[in-house]
Amino acid sequence: MSNNKTLLLVIIFCISSCSYIPNPTIASDSSSDFIRCLTKKSVPHWLIHSRRSSSYTPILKSSIRNPKFLNITASTTPLCIVTAKRTSHIQAAVVCGRRHRVRIRTRSGGHDYEGLSYRAEGRRERFAVVDLSGMRSVRVDVAGRTAWVQSGATLGELYHAIWSAAPGLGFAAGVCPTVGVGGHFSGGGFGLLQRKYGLAVDHVVNATVVDARGRLLDRGAMGEDLFWAIRGGGGGSFGVVVSWHIRLVPVPPTVTVFDAVRAPEHGAVELLAKWQEIAPRMPEDIMVRVIIDIEPRRVTFEAMYLGTCDELLPLMRNQFPDLAMVRSDCNEMKWIESIPYIHLGRNATVADILNRSSISRVNTKSGSDYVRKPIPINIWKKIFTNLQQVSNFGQFQMFIDPYGAKISSIDESATPFPHREGVLYNIQYITYWNGDANGTVALKWSRDLYKFMEPYVSKNPREAYANYRDLDIGRNKVVNGISSYHHGKVWGEKYFRHNFERLAAVKAKVDPDDFFRNEQSIPPLFE
Known part of the structure; x- marks a missing residue:
């Protein structure tokens, strides 16, 4: 794609031989027909991995980030995986999928928290995966x-x-x-x-x-x-x-990253209660987020400032003096160096961010909330008391990201992402456990905590972040071959608030037969 030329507006794939089939259920029921169709559309056979292929399982597992989904017999798996190298391979998968009753799910990095880019919960769902890891220019x-x-x-x-x-x-x-x-x-x-x-x-x-x-x-x-x-x-x-x-x-030549670690017994809870009112109102050049760990018990105030330590220290003394930040907390670096430093640790290098492999060693379950009013300090103390129970079966983290400044100044209808003005911060909950992939005890604890938080987070709807996908908040129901808008609203308005209805209307316009669908895909809304 040239930077100096306008892209072609429309490329219609195989227009003379691949007619549009409005209802995919009228076509052949055989997955082998789907695969033969792919090869006829010039998808090389080595890019098509059927369940009978020796390459199928390694490729399926190659970017499954959560071990609880590695047991491929536990849920419906794709009929085949297309490791696309060109746009025409994706087009072939869609055209052949419609013709032979095989829906398409797409996987890029594989971090989907519920694994819906490569698995389905209903055993009647016939689908193939288009894996885009070979298309990364x-x-x-x-x-x-x-x-x-x-x-x-x-x-x-x-x-x-x-x-x-x-x-x-x-x-x-x-x-x-x-x-x-x-x-x-x-x-x-x-x-x-x-x-x-x-x-x-x-x-x-x-x-x-x-x-x-x-x-x-x-x-x-x-x-x-x-x-x-x-x-x-x-x-x-x-x-x-x-x-x-x-x-x-x-980005400036120098950014400053700092980690201020505080223990609950040394005032961490009190600092957290103050942070939630201070952090969303700080200058836009600084973001101070919070990470709560249970083992070891600690609260980390992690920040990146777009400038030097000499500029940051007086700002912090003025904005958040109780944190008592000192020069030794500062770590100055280039912006690109902050990426491996923050996520991989202080010994990581810039080259390390090119490593695509990142499979957790423990099972995880995630959820999210948005907070629009500060949570009282006595509730934070109860939260920390509840968190101590986690050591009985695993580990737990909360990642809390402040909003305000630019992210909150954009109208919530400008994009489908609606969590803008009035949001103080977002919470991500992550529960970890070893052993049994079902995690009965861990999941119950996680759901109990989510229920406990309900009075203190956003309401009508209780908001959630779409990228922290969570099937506990709702899932689609297929009625007469189409995902139900009524059932989709249960989870959809949590992710998208008032934008959900518009998304469903767009879906009805561009994909009225619900070809692209999963357990939390946008359902079509017909007038």
């Missing part, structure tokens, strides 16, 4: 301060490419370098630059999508409704986003 336009990045790239690969081309530029997205760009952008994408620059999707200026008819569309061809929907409306609902055109952001 990044092309940086230094003069234009933009880049085209394919959905199979990881955040680490994107950051590294930007830094290699233009050390003075960066991008506002997450801290985990192995997260796939496709899924991250599809849900919104926040990180340590969010208070300065907003979300990843706030900087998407174009994209290419293979739609439910197998067409490749850019922004002009897909229309503003679909372009709006893919920028935060969740992955797996509207098509396969092949690539994203993003606007880069300036």
Whole structure:
């Protein structure tokens, strides 16, 4: 894709031989017919991995990040995996899928918290996976301060490419370098630059999508409704986003990272209670987030400041004096160095963010909340008391990210991501356990904590972050072959608030037969 030429508006794949089939249920029932169709559409056989292939299981497991999903007999697995190398391979999968009753799920980085990019919970769901890990090019336009990045790239690969081309530029997205760009952008994408620059999707200026008819569309061809929907409306609902055109952001020569660790018995809870009112109102150049660990018991105030330690120290003394930050807490570095430092540790190098492998050794369950009113200190003390029970079966963390500044100044209808003005912070809950993948005790504890938090977090709806996908808050029900809007609202308004109805209307327009679907995909809303 040239930076100096306009993209082709529409590429219609095999228009003479692949007619649009409105109802995929009228076609053949054989997965072998689907595979034969792929080969006829020039998808090389070595890119098609059926259940009979020796390559199937290793590829399926290659980017499963959560060990509880490694038992591939525990849930419905794909009929085959297409390790796409070209856009035409994705188009072939869609066209052949419609023809032979095989839906498509798309996997980029594999971090989907419920594994819905590569597994299904219903055993009647016939689907194939298009794995995009082989489509991960990044092309940086230094003069234009933009880049085209394919959905199979990881955040680490994107950051590294930007830094290699233009050390003075960066991008506002997450801290985990192995997260796939496709899924991250599809849900919104926040990180340590969010208070300065907003979300990843706030900087998407174009994209290419293979739609439910197998067409490749850019922004002009897909229309503003679909372009709006893919920028935060969740992955797996509207098509396969092949690539994203993003606007880069300036970063200073030096940033300062600090970690101030405090124990509960040494005032950590009191500091946390003060932090929740201070952090969202701090200047946009600093973000101070909180990480709560149970083993060992500690509260970490982790921050990145877009400037030097000499500039940061007086700011912290003025804004958050009770934290008592000192110069030895400072770690000055280049912005690109902060990526491995924050996520991988102080001994990690920039080269380490190119490593795509990141499989947890323990089972995990995640959830999320948004907080719009400060939680009273006596409730925080009860939370810490409850957290002590976790040591009986595993571990637990809370990641708490402050909002305010840029992320909160954008209208909540500008993108599907609605958690903007009025949000103090987001909470991510992660429960870890070994052994039994079902995690009966761990999951009960996790759900009990979520229930305990209900009075103190956002209400009507109780909000959640789409990229921290959680089937506990609701799942789709298929009625007459189509995902029910009524059932989808249960979880959909938690992720998207008032934007959910518009997303469902876009779905009805671009994918009325619900070809792209999973247990939490956007259902169509018909007039």
